[in-house]
Structures are given as structure tokens and as C-alpha cells.
Amino acid sequence: MLRVSKLTDYATVILTHIAHQPDELHAASDITQATGVALPTVSKVLKFLSKANILTSHRGSKGGYALANKPNETNVAEVITAIEGPIGMTECTTSEGTCEQESSCEIKGNWNLINRAVYTALEAVTLADMVAPVRQQAVNVVMPRTKETNELKVES
Amino acid sequence: MLRVSKLTDYATVILTHIAHQPDELHAASDITQATGVALPTVSKVLKFLSKANILTSHRGSKGGYALANKPNETNVAEVITAIEGPIGMTECTTSEGTCEQESSCEIKGNWNLINRAVYTALEAVTLADMVAPVRQQAVNVVMPRTKETNELKVES
């Protein structure tokens, strides 16, 4: 499937809601009402986002959460990482030494390449994009190749 | 984490091995020896790949598996789909009607956008790339935006 967890999905819904009024404090209970996501779940997601400095939190009466940065300064890759941990398509990407074949693995480098491509795609979409209505039908993602050998292009 | 399953990882290892000798038949037992992946697991992966027409199979004595197409004609997106089913970052992408919030969801369209970006990145990497040694340090993935509004760019 290659999908994000439900919590990450909720996170985008919640963040999109908050981004509509970026200057107000939003309590967990308010967000539950607005989004339809159960309170304990909303609470859990908000804690993750706060810990990752995507949201700022204010305790006590009249407290709540607000965006730590402008909507266009938080991207989807950050949100996924906040909820699920580091993005990596294979085990060896996020935790070295757990794969028995690691030493003899020929394709680890290529997975890193794929990781970076996916990460870049996710990084390019911000909360500001999520708030905006969808107007586009396609996204043009280019994996450049050298003309001579048709290999994936080098770039440092 | 956003990762592919272990079986998918095995699939790329196995396919890379086969792609080294694209004209020979490879039995499951041979692949076990070459890759170090347990036989029942190898067998399972090969069946998935065969069913998805990424590999052709030949039964009986001296049988085995071979690539159905040239290495540069099979990409990573196909491999992931063969093992895990359709690629979709959220539930609503692959199976409509299972999300209670679907009717009022504002960001579904944006997830589709992200999906397409990720899919395109995965589609751009083929078995031929996996066989080749890694020479590149980065991949340049571009999500184009309009100059005027800085919105993600329209393209049909």
C-alpha cells in the first residue's frame, strides 16, 4: 500500500483546520468538534505535533495550540516525520545494523536515491497548499537522467 | 516511517539478482542461495511478481522464473504495487467510502496530488537503475509552482 498512518492523516486534517485561523489558539476540544476526530486521538496528535515544534502549546485556562510557523513554512514531510518518525522506505534507511544482509547489499544506495526522491516530493507540499483548494490535475516530478548513459543524474 | 514492507524490499533484491542474468531461468532455490532470503519467503515473493506479470514462470524440471520485460521496462512503482497492492498515501485514495469524513474532507484532493508526486518518483526508477552501481548523490525532484501565486502548478 505504501501509505501514511491514520494518525498522520488526522494530523493533516487538524493542521489544515488550524491553518485556517493561524492567529488563534485552538483547544483540543474545539478541534474535535470541528473535525469529527475523537478527542483522545486529537489530543495524541496535537502532542506529537507540539513536540516536533510544528505547533506551539499554551497550557491552562484559555490555552490551546497554534502554528509555530507560517503555513507555507511547514511541509508534509515534517508532519509525517513528527507522527511516524524518520521517513525511510526500507529498514536500513532509518536504523542501520538491523538487516543481516546489509554488508552484502547491492541496492541500499539505490533505495537511498528513491528515498530522497520521495522525500523531496513530500517536502515540496506545505500547509499553505493543503489549505488552498485544489486547482491542479497533475504534478510534474522529474527524475533527471544523463543524456549519454540514461543513468539517473548525478548531483551533489 | 512511511516505508515499504519487507516483502517488497526482498522483491527488489530478488529482481536485482535476476536482472543480472536476464536471459536465464532462476529457480526459487537458486535465489535463496544467492540472496540469503529464506526459501518460503522467496517463493512467496516470486509468486506475487509472477502474478503481476513482472516475471514469467516455467514449471517443472529445469523450470524457474525470468523477467517478463527488459530491466529498464519494470519500475519500482510496479514492484511495490505487485506486492502491496495499489499505492495510495491515505485510505480514501485506494478504497473510497471507508472514511466517515470523506464527504466533508477538504484535503482529499491535495492528498491525491501528493500521491501522484510520490508515484511519479517511484515510477522513474527502473530495475536497470537498481542493477547499476550508485553513482549519484542526489535526485532532483521538482514540484513546479506558478510564479504569480506560488501555488502548485496546474498541468493536465
Place this chain on the structure above:
DNA sequence: CTTATATAGGACTATTTTAGTACTATATAA
């Protein structure tokens, strides 16, 4: 025709991950 070999398909179990909940502690405004 028989046998050895290899894939096809399905069922099953154990493990791991994820989702969801609950409880206690702490901070703050009124």
C-alpha cells in the same frame, strides 16, 4: 509411463505495528 523437480494456490499462525484509551502531573487564567 514414471519419477524427480519446480511452480500455483491457498490456508494458517505468530509477530509486529498501529490505533485508541486512560490516568496522573503540571501549568495558567480568573
Place this chain on the structure above:
DNA sequence: TTATATAGTACTAAAATAGTCCTATATAAG
């Protein structure tokens, strides 16, 4: 001082994944 809201942690239930096994079928070779 009290009501309110987040912080942190631990726990339980559900779902997805990994891995194994068994039976059926096809094919090459003797």
C-alpha cells in the same frame, strides 16, 4: 483557590505483516 487545558506515560485492543506449510499441477528426462 478553582476550573481548564496541555504533558507525559502506560496500557489494551485491533489490524496488518511476515513467515510457514500443505496440496495440486505442470514439465523434462529417463
